[in-house]
Amino acid sequence: MSRTVHLRPPLTDELVRDLVMGDQVLVSGVIYTARDAAHRLLVELWEKRQELPVDLHGQILYYVGPSPARPGRVIGAAGPTTSSRMDRYTPTLLKLGLKAMIGKGKRSPEVIEALKVHTAVYLGATGGAGALISKCIKAAEVVAFPELGPEAVHRLVVEDLPTIVINDCHGGDLYEAGRRKYARETGTRP
């Protein structure tokens, strides 16, 4: 197992540069949620030169649409959703100072390039571990676009949310490297 790093935003370029693919990263502190609809609205606001409801400088976005909280609970299941749906908006948000994203699944070549240009990192959380991750979330409040329901932007306070570095700012790609390491010759052509 590779090393374990504790990460707490706001993130600096120096902190991001230190992260390399395969690092186990435990995220604590304040992070923000956004899925496709919220991304679209954020980028639209920026295009109209209006102020964003959240200052993304040094921040972490978590791609999640949680299930409803039971009475007395902070949040429901809250695992990552597929990141590629956010790809078309991500380079813009990185330009605005976003430093890290938590999701699952492959990113586009444009996003991977933008991570290098803007010194940012893509962290993977375990897809389908919604109950486990829910336990790491200590507080949740809607801070923008309440009309989007589960897709609204939430401000989360998290403690030791388990992630792993998939794409670092040096061009490392764990999905590619991991697959190469374990791939075997097969009679059936992929």
Next chain:
Amino acid sequence: MRQIATEKIIQAVKEAVIAANYELDEDLLAALARGEREEESPAGREIFRQLLENARIAREERIPLCQDCGLAVIFAELGQEAHIVGGDFEAALQEGVRQGYGEGYLRKSLCHPLTRKNTGDNTPAVIHTEIVPGDRLKLTVVPKGGGSENMSKLFMLKPAEGLPGIKERVVATVAEAGPNPCPPIIVGVGIGGNFERSAFLAKKALLRRIADTHPDPEVAALERELLTSVNHLGIGPGGLGGRLTALAVKVLMQPCHIASLPLAVNLQCHASRHKEVVL
């Protein structure tokens, strides 16, 4: 004639929808536990550990297994000697889904395809009804996640492409999906029928127990070969690299037109949630 009240159907569907979203069955838990023991990649073993822990938390603390509580697919096998009373059969199934997603604190994930406006209650469910011998009603409720569904594919192959063409497409579908469908996955393969029947077979194949073996030895051999090939891709749990990309490949097959060779590949994430009830 045996009567089945729609009230009972609503209650059964509601309970099944909730149970499926909070509890993995023993068959799947056993496969995950075996995965944790057998996976060579340390990062992959950590994924299995998290998934087993996730299942425990979901069951004990009543948090859904996954925030994507799925689109509800219902396979209904209605005995021809049974008589539904007290209302419309399909409306009862939909009402059960509505109540289950509401009372079970489950995420409502259905929307208008173009405006993307949420329907608000996770209906309509996708319902497949078959009339079968007997006087019972068997309902299998399958909350199907969007991430793995999105990576599924359907091919209308040329008959000359045959078995090699089938194998190549199944492996290519899993390869292209990579980490997106939340591996370790289960691969449902439907061969034959026609365009829509192959997709139905692929989905239905996902209902089979992970531990079972296909009764036809030729199909069983195909399943084993496909599983080996898929696991040679190296994608691994969570897509982080590893030996166990898939826990199982399940095939259902039926005759098709002499001009056709339909093939559907339906991917299922590791949270293979399904609950069966018989009324």
